[in-house]
Amino acid sequence: MRKLLVGTGTCGLSAGAGKVIEALRNNPGEYELSGTGCIGMCFVEPLLEVRDGDSRRIYGEVTPELALSIASGADPVDNLVWSDDGRGSHADFLEKQDRLVLRNCGVINPDSMDDYIATGGYEALRMAWEMTPGEIIQIMKDSGLRGRGGAGFPTGMKWSFAASAAGEDKYIICNADEGDPGAFMDRSIIEGDPHAVIEGMFIAARAIGAANGYIYCRAEYPLAVKRLENAIAQAGERGFAQGVHLKVKMGAGAFVCGEETALFRSIEGKRGMPTFRPPYPAEKGLFAKPTNNNNVETYACVPWIVRNGVKAFRERGTEKSPGTKVFALAGKVKRGGLAEVAMGTPIRHLVFGIGGGIKKDKAFKAVQMGGPSGGCIPEHLADTPVDFESIPATGAIMGSGGMVVMDETSCMVDIARFFLNFTCDESCGKCTFCRVGNRRLLETLERITAGEGREEDIPFLETLGRQIIDGSLCGLGQTAPNPILTTLRYFRNEYEAHIQEKKCPAGSCRALIKFTVNPETCKACTLCAKACPVNAVSGQRGQVHSIDQHKCTKCGACYDACPFDAIIRE
């Protein structure tokens, strides 16, 4: 029987997948209908896949009406984004990936335990039951798996610490507090393949001897929470828990709770603030008991490694960074979505090969990796391979996989200001450097982008930024100035232009730009005047227009509206 799958992850649902699946459900036909997770092609949601025997076809931007016609046999080629026979407008988006962690996302029904088991799910756990904890840990060590939360700490070694820590009560934690702006890898993994995470945790629990565990998930991910709770209940019913109790704990929206010590405090019911290490979580973590904490993607790798072997895992990636990494492509890229590639893949492949290049074919300027804690990598370093050695060498960090693409219209000073504004807002307020120091950095950036920069601002930003990195307690404070320091490293000229010439080279900072009408090319069509929300454009049809600078809010509507490029932005 034919099978129809609708991508009902949060991204799909927000694009209208709910109506699609509802329409299909209300008009049953000769097919089996099911929801599935996000396959990563967020740029053409909602997605509908048709499976007919061995053939698979995925349609994008599907409306309820279109879905019904597809259900009744139509094959609208314009909407075909991928098929297993090589057709589809975005077939290469998937073909250029190496989907290991995302193997089931968008493929199986995440609410169905049978679907998961049918793909070999829980075989790894059964295998682990036959092994000693030491053997499991050895596999992890041999695989070279490193923490996918961004720091890249060797997972096997981490497990061995918790396993050898003294004490009976041990905890296993999954950090699903994905907070970087523009990052949604973990959400999609949980929504698309929750059992993989649970199975990874069960294997880890056996390896370290933990009987209790928490998945700390953002409350902003209600669907992920629901899927996790469902999966935990199912695994328990089928006897996979074996005495390991997992609970989902919802975070209350503090970015800093992604820092593991703050995360523990939050689970304990305290204010989520980082605490000093040592003691390390492996000795005294949650409730002062030995604790192992890994990120969602790390756990999702575990069952695959156990089942497919260390060798298969190491065939991907580099010597020091084996395996794959999932990235969330966002920003000025044509095909935003989730992409999984082998470690060591150049950034350019992600942006152009998978992402399809820059929107409107503007010039590629840089990527921001690692979210607000990360840094900017400029276009001339776009051949840098993504792995735990090469990325830090640029001044950025691997991070958890957020990759924000910027084009020529992105002002790098403003980008730094944006990320610093985020970290300032999310600082827990504990350390002086982070609480007050970052605020002072932000105030300085705000001045610079407002055209009030001073000569001494650049050395000030550099000096204080380095001191904040040096003197803060947790990862948030220690990385918060990274966006400033990397943009200063690669785009110092933009800072200097803001300060010395009071100009924003990217034409983005409103205080520093001016829209004027080029009387030579203006055809007096009034389109700009109609587009202006504040009536700053004067002039009638046939009369060259002009812009009242006092009224103008620099919104750029006239610039976008003019068909003759007669609006000058400078």
Place this chain on the structure above:
Amino acid sequence: MHSVTINVDGKDYTVREGATIHEACGEVGIHIPVLCYHPRLKIAGNCRVCCVEVEGCRTLMPACVTPITPNMVVRTGSPKVMQARKTIVDLLLAAHNCDCLVCDAAGACELQKMAYDLGLDRRSRAFYVCDDELPEVDSSSPVLQYDPSKCIQCTRCIRACGEIQGKGIIAAVHRSYQVEMAAGIHQWSDSRCDGCGECIQICPTGALSEKVSSGVRIWEAEKVRTSCAYCGVGCQLDMWVRDGRLVKVTGADVVPNFGSTCVKGRFGHTFVNSEERLKTPFVRLNGVLVEATWEEAIGEIATRMAKIRDEHGPDAIAGLASARVSNEENYLFQKMIRAGVGTNNVDHCARLCHASTVAGLAAAFGSGAMTNSIAELEHAKCILVTGSNTTETHPVIATVIRRAVREHGAKLIVVDPRRIDLVDNATLWLRQRNGSDVAWMNGMMNVIVSENLLNREFIAERTEGFDEFMKVIERFTPERVEEISTIPADLLREAARIYATAESSSIIYSMGITQHITGTDNVLSVANLAMLTGQIGRPSTGVNPLRGQNNVQGACDVGALPNVYPGYQQVAVDAVREKFEKAWGRPLSPKPGLTVVEMVNALEHGKVKGLIIMGENPMVSDPNLSHVEKSLDSAEFLVVMDIFMTETAVKADVVLPAASFAEKEGTFTNTERRVILLREVLPPPGQARTDWEIICDLSTAMGYPMHYNSASDIMDEIASVTPIYGGVHHKRLQGDGLQWPCPDANHPGTVYLHKDKFSRGKGLFHPVDFIHPDEMPDEEYPFLLSTGRILFHYHTGSMSRRVDALNEYAPGGYAEIHPADAERLGLVDGGLVRVSSRRGSIETRVMATERVAEGSVFIPFHFAEAAANLLTNDALDPKAKIPELKVAACKLEKAGSRR
């Protein structure tokens, strides 16, 4: 302890393993500045001022929290460290309202000192001065205020409130640059903050401060260490004085309070500055008290007392000593009554609080005092609190109990008819019916015996009377006890198991045990329980009666009791009497004198005609006040020595103005038997004089000459006649004081009693059977009335009710009534209720609360205008003569619409 070698600033040091860098450096004399660190608190490591360079570390390390490792190389003052430190303080200053010119904290402010030490003048600072709009100051608390603009987010207040006080009222709110400290949902006064001020004392800046500015810079005031005038904890306080006025009080960081105080200790001493203080003697002329000279007043007393003694004999005179004045003064007072007047009619308000303790524990152990020390409580594995609302009556001891539970995992068992605040911290709460204490304790012991949890070795070696005692215990099965006490049998069993099996269990009790006609029986039961399980004679165990008043222990110790001389030496024993006759140079009466309530009765019946009252206020404190008033009115001659014109003083024939605790030298003895010094902080107002000087003149005028040069001389005499105080001399008390027994000048004092043997040799089990209280609810008076104290006032309120802040917290009296009872009787919360007993009737406000059980009423007794003691029962315990203040029957009626 192992040691490791580290290198600091180029030099090797051998330091304690496990120390932090800051501790290790401190121990070898290398100073690393800190702001958020405080030795009494857990380490937060958030200000980063203490950052140092550690070789091999990527970033600077906070010294306060980083543990040392062998061969660690540390640089505490490298250019990188100094630059970072300057930046941090600079950043703090940039976010700080540097209003030092008018800030109360100036001179004591740690941020100010740090800026000074680093030379951070405006020219060398990188950051512009805070130009944020100044936030509002939260001054909703009656005693303190929080100014966010001066807060440096060190979180010391949060930790102090949680870790030291065990309250956890303060929390950080908001994030990032907006982080503030807060208590309560909208403002401080919405919280359960009780104003102890621990947070003010620990705040490094002026962010948390006294609400009423002292108006004095810290360097302008003089600081004098002395003992608190309120409860029996004996907190050591630093009193700050300028121009003869008390301007500020802070807790001293020494035993027993280690810097903590309660709201009364810190904010409740302004009464010494009161305009209402007595400044001259008064003599009654034609029915009116008029100002007099000291000569006139003393002469009048001498003449009138001589007349009474000549006409009716010495036993027609009686004296009430005082738990509020010093040991030296109580000693002289009883000496004057005994040797000067020639009667043993001397007693004081200990009769109303712990007479049953003194009697019961003396019988069981041979010594009627708290067996262990306050500090030991913190490490007890189990604490059983019964009949003590510790958070209100002994607030600083309550912090020790809370720390034991919160920080050290102790199990707390509360046995109390009311849901007192400690129940929040309790493992078990047993709500007994008032007056059923013997029953539940016997029941616990029944469980301990039947489950074989008793300490047979201890019983065999250390005690006697066990077999007789067992005969009674057998009858008290948990089920029978449930019928009597309403405590569920299983809860009782659980409590028995916890208490008996803990490594160290300590019992704390107070008036809820003692103020019954079975007060002595209750105390004996407590003693039985401790002996049965061997939970006595070791650290963190024992039977610990918390003494109420600041010097009630001392007043008893120095003989202000009718049956004993100083040191509990019996007046009826010939050898003892002969010793005192020799010491005091007068023949002494062999007949034990009258107790407090007996004196009141004797006055009424004309057996006692003349009464001298030193610093007591029986017109508020004693049971059945109508009767007290009648008795005092029938006195032929009444003398009152006090600091205020109290409800009792207005009835006197002569009133003598006394110096307060802050205006004299002397000693108090706190509840843990610690003799502590009082120092003269201020001169007495007007013509007021110390009680000991008054007594000397009075005694001399009455024909028994007394002369001493100082309180210290008096203590030397006390030591010479009082074996337990044998080694107590003022010069030895300068530090932590001395805990008696301290028999000689080289004895270090005694931390806990009954170590290898009991004071009386073997501990004596007493078989105690249960009897009902004297007056139980009936149809006419269907409610069970209990009385007690509250945190914000003290005893008869003569001091605390003259303090504005305390009155703001607790302006007047009230009756705690269960909401269901209130509803049934049409009473509304805050409305008026008439409470009546067989002895009297008062009108007061309704406080509808589930703290009390249905059918019960609780009224604090501090408030003379609605005096709970008009209602209480003066039925006495036959052994200790303590009245049954804790149980009476009453009725409730809705009172008129008077506003």
